[in-house]
Amino acid sequence: MADKCCSSNSHNDNDKQIEESCCESNQNVNDEQIDKSCCESNQNVNDEQIGKSCCSSTSSTTSTLKTTNNSNNSSCSEESRQTSISLEDISANHSNSNQIELVHCQMSYRIFGMDCAACAKTIEKGLVTLPDIRTVQVNFSTAKMQVRADNSEALLPIERTVKKLGFKAEPILQNNHLKTYDVGGMDCSSCAKSIEKHLMSIPTVSNVNVNFSTGKMKVEHDGTSDEIISEVSKIGFKATLVENKSSNTKQKQSKTENNVIIFSGVLIVLGFIGSYTALPEWLINLFYGIALIISGYKPVRSAFYAVKSRALDMNVLMSGAAIGAMVIGEWLEGATVVWLFAIGTYLQTKSIERTRDSISNLMDLAPPKAWVKVGTAIEKKPVEEIILGQIIVIKPGEKIPLDGEILMGESSINQAPITGESIPVDKQIGDIVYAGTINEHGTLEVKVTKLVADTTIAKIIHLVEEAQEKKAPTEAFVDKFASIYTPIVFISALALIIIPPILGFGTAGEWFYKGLELLVVACPCALVISTPVAIVSAIGNAAKNGVLIKGGTFLEIAGKIDAVAFDKTGTLTEGKPTVSDVQVEEIAEVEFLSLALTLEEYSTHPIAKAITNYVVDHNIEKKIGTDFKNIVGKGVQAKIGDTIYYAGNVKLFEELGVSLNKLIQRIHEMQDHGKTVVIIGTEKEILGLVSVSDMIRSSTVSTLNLVMQQGVNQTVMLTGDNDGAAKMIAAEANVGRYFANLLPEDKVNAIQRLQNEGYTVAMVGDGINDAPALATAHLGIAMGGAGTDTAMETADIVLMADNLDKLPHTIKLSKKALMIIKQNIIFSIIIKVIALMLIFPGWLTLWLAVLSDTGAALIVILNSLRLLKTK
Template sequence: MSNKCCGSNEIEQVIPKKNQSCGDSSNKEARAVPAKEKDCCCSSKEAASDKDSLATEKETESTTCCNSNVPNSISCCGNAEDEMHHHTDAAGEKVEYRIHGMDCPSCAKTVEKGLRGLKGVQEVKVNYNTEKLQVIGSNALSLDHVPNEVEKLGFQAEPLKQNNNIRTYDIVGMDCSSCAKSIENHLNDNPAVHHVSVSFSTGKMKVAHENSVEDIVSEVSKIGYKASLLSNNKNRSEAKKNKDGYGFITFTGMLIVLGFIGSFNGVPEVITTLLYAAAIVVSGYKPAKSAFYAIKSGSLDMNVLMSAAAIGAALIGEWFEGATVVWLFALGNVLQNRSIEQTRKSIRNLMDLAPPEAWVKVGPELIKRPVEEVSIGDVIVIKPGDRIPLDGEIIQGETSVNQAPITGESIPVDKQTGDTVYAGTINESGSLEVKVTKLVEDTTISKIIHLVEEAQEQKAPTEAFIDKFASIYTPVVFAIALMVIVFPPLFDFGTWSEWVYKGLALLVVACPCALVISTPVAIVSAIGNAAKNGVLIKGGTFLESAGSIDAVAFDKTGTLTEGKPKVSEVNPFTISEEALISIAFTLEDYSTHPIANTIVTYAKDQGIQPRSGEAFKSIVGKGVQATIDGKIHYAANLRLFEELNLASEDLRKEVETIQSQGKTVVIIGTDQEILGIISVSDTLRHTTVKALDGLKRVGVNQLVMLTGDNEGTAKMISKETNVNRYFAELLPENKVQAIQQLQREGHKVAMVGDGINDAPALATSDLGIAMGGAGTDTAMETADIVLMADNLEKLPHTVKLSRKALAIIKQNIWFSILIKLIALLLIFPGWLTLWMAVLSDTGAAVIVILNALRLLKVRG
């Protein structure tokens, strides 16, 4: 079979091994980074090269290839530095927390270093983007001190759900953080309580306990507070509304203003100094405390640098400078936290989509239950206008459903009995009875949230490089600052106070907050925007890749076309039309091929019955055969009948004419004569042409179609879609060759397919994009980017968003570097004051965050 290409040379006939080794040069080396102790590694989406291996992937352990979402996989893909081990020792325990109060990635490093020294702690990972802390310890006892240690470092650790015994309560009556500590201490004395964490700022308490909810409420009431249980769904959607420090910032700001005004109005210097000192103590207590534990853990974060600058300024008599430093630092932290919260809302808004309760039908009654208590097989009732609480199948009712939260589709989809509905979508009109098919933690919306959070935890190459740069930059500048303070005055190049001041300014400039935060905030914003629009981007690496794509290859069937072929013409030669369809029905009923299924469905719709057949046999690449009424009959392509010497010139011409119209021909006959022809055609998706034109508008000029269909069909579809090139008559391995040819031509290639049949091509491409993720778990697991809707309309938006993200990342990086360079240059002439140094750091960080937030507003 020739692999024909329109506008290109024929593809070489060298067919790669289907199960090539993971280290094969044909694989993408950038995405096949070996992790610790694994036999072999492959791309996260290269689950298998055929349907069978994909079907069994989740059920069996793989020793050669792996998938990032398959827990049983022995090997692991991705960067080992960026991922926690997916397994622990038999005696190991793993816990997760939400960390509140981090204002830049260096805070995450501080927490990691502080916890690694704890006895029994085996591994620690803190992700700044998602505020998650993961700790693996030798046993549960060794992890008990984690929240207290985090608090010592100046942050708050909120336990995430580890098991069904962890519950969240709302606490009323607390007026300071010591109240929260009182509640913790009281409940920790209760033997039925394994862990408790109370957050004063959120008014929430997380408790792992074995006794009843009523017991916990009673215990809290004993010490003067009121507790009430929150449902898990409601709790998950709670965003931290951090207003810590507003009062202190206002108060210390007034102290500084009073001291400044007093210094010009004859107020004794001791009074103004006391005002400034009070401002330093009030605003600087928390960062100083955090700095102490950071130094103890061997970390140089912004708290250390800022505290040193403030204390140093006070020691050399610059009280106003010291007070201004801590006030600006506190204000900058509040602004940063408020800004960064906007990016985190993109995921928390997804969590809000699915309602926390459902109306369950029990006999003739409707009972309202938390979604966690609803089981598979239960029947729930969804009223018009309500959100659907769980994934399920409609067993009664018709309606239209707004699926925009899941798929990004703007037009509601009509649903009837037998159709699937998803949690978080909106029932527009009719009342529905739905049989639950997935538990709350397994719903499509839950998987989206999980995948997006995982994606935000993966470091993009740019982010990893900047983190590495910052880890070198900060200690180097810190060392230079110490030398600036010590050496010049030792050699009589100026006074100690002069060089100490310059050294302190250099200390402030030493923290590259804006630079470190420049990339992750942009990536989190872009991934959140994409998820809101029905597109899953499974990591910063793939976001960056999408921005550099200049060629997109599409599988034809099911991607550019509906993938649901229909019988378009029946042409009997020597028998009646009904007899021809009956024979075709008999032959194709034992085949699983999509075209065979189309003919069978057509016969059933016509009310035609099959005949009695036996000795059914599939002829690979040609068709099927069976014995009917004592004669061997065939349903096959032209090639088989050419081998039987039954293909006349007239038959060839007729087949070519039909194929030129973009139709597939099935010839029915025996080993002695042709009985007739059945034509099957697939129709273009209504969004295909619009999507492809959209890709050209955003700068992707090389659009390629890959198909196993004949030349005529491929040529016709290519004209309708305006693709630049097509490759026809391809087997799955030939699709891999087509991708490789495009790569050899210098293109960065994205492959768009269904995530199942196209797995080898998806794995070979620079970026694998799967369609219809809402309907198949496989698509969500095997590709780098998933279009949740079963169409291409979001693809141009994805490319546009990715390119915008890359542009903003570059803007942020250059802006951050430029500000640092300007600050460094202004230090030595003595033009840069301490408060200006703080402003350049915190101000730049806020500007960088606000610039990245623009990605949340990008529209398709």
């Protein structure tokens, strides 16, 4: 490296000259060299110069990083071992030289410009040598970087150094003003809208998003969490900060609601019985009045704030109906309306919580604490305090707390929580294990490779919650329809109360009562709830079974697909070549295989690995070889004894001038069967052939048959193999059509061809190599998501296991979800139409109108819950 450096005369201390490289552009540097400066030993460089690592070993670096005296920097205090710091904490306040001792600061960055895993290694090596930097981990797949340092000052040159290395780093800052809350008591999306509108009227709140499906509320505000919780309680709902969520509070609230409903019901029964006895009318009305107040307090209060926020939800409609009933003296009707409404709301809320539990149960899979190895002892620590590289110990029968690599021990791991596979997977040293999975037997020592927020199970939960927050086309349409329907019917109810009596059609009391009935019928609760509950139930079921569906849109598309295109290698086949034939010419097979092992042992090619594994499995020893040489695109050679032997393709031996006449037909036959042929021989003769093939997965045929049973009319295989080989594999896999000799861009054309034929196409691949085709298809399905972050990020649906077994279930579940959504919508509309038709003949009572609304909503929810039980 020293001979590539510049002389001392060519170096100055200014930034411009430092930016210029003093080495050859292709020169690599090791960790030791990065510590060196590009100048001779008598020169100093500032922090801008750190990271320029192309200079001689005789030079040195003096860092002139300045320190900060920011007393407000609490992110990296001595009391906190591992924290995230914000830009304010590393702001440019460098006037004082007082050193503040800060411990283990952590910062996350988004990295731009990486195009391969080697880039990640370059950044890691370039940063780890900076002063006071403890660890640097760059994840190429997610384009994220975690940096741990002794103090905040050490983080100052990070962005500059990354820029010098040819990339861009942006800090990922946590928004301390954005908080997430669980909201209880919502039973349809109009409740979510009311909460949003009310909170947006508060000056300290800048943004609100309430998701009815997940029961989550994200609020960006300057005030305290207690203020937000108080405001939400005013409109009749219960908000709890996610990190402070308590099941005891939830149970207490549920018990209170039960008592209110029971007491109100008893009062209504007493009043009803009293009307057939000698009880005075004022006492009977008192019973009804108390029941009205108890059951109606919450919806009336919610209605007040909804109207104040210019929202028109079901609380407004029900409150208007109940108050109207009291005005015209229908005390029994009014009390029954609010009581039935309270029961319906309670049952709806409980039912919807069951769908949300499908995700909250996922969150409980990974244990909150882990046994950490400290020297020769182990101690229990919260998973949040565990850092990358620490060793954790998992005992038999315990759940694995964090993703990691096995350093010691062997075991069978139940990966069902991640992949949905019921059969445990054998794991040994070097294998990856996932948080939330179960160690069946054997003690394991595991090196942590992902922090608690980055584990596979954490990503699954995040992606599923995101999916539930995305509205499907049907849901968006229904919401839009309801937003138009409700105001129209509300205005119609007011018109029905005012216009007919003015025109002399009937009495005012008669039309007032009909108007109240129409007011209740205006609530589209069952219709609005028809789609989201079904989608949440289906996505929850899929997640529990090892399938990630990224949103209602993709769930709907999956239910409509009638053609599925499969990548061949690694999807329909194992993706692991194995030896299928050995043909020996004028030499003993053991001798031939020994030569093959000797030649292929030093190659990293998958075909070479297949041959060496085959020979080793037959307990055949290798020979002593020398002068190993790789012949690019053709094969390998080595000297064994006094003879040079070759292993390679037809082209290699044709160039050597070796005759293949008697074997060429056999070679073509093997190739037509989808096999790769390796020829072994010398410059004078052929010693034999080894054919290697990628085997069809054992479950491929049965899976494709099940897919066809789910209404898929066309199954297609896409492969780069020649036509003969593709035909053979397609027949073996029972695929309807195949496209052969495809480059990656040709796969896109094949997908487009199917789409032009009128098919709704799903593409199944590995999520990386098939990315263009996955993006082109109506639905991109990646398999093996548990092993790759890219698959989870790019595909529309991810099969977490590395096989197709869950594909039929996914299609079946999606089709069933579509069917249930249609049932719900049709049922909701029919109930509304019937209720509207019964108003004018006078056959509909007020309490029956409420019962039709809340009853229909409850039936819709229960129908949707069937998706949770789909197996």
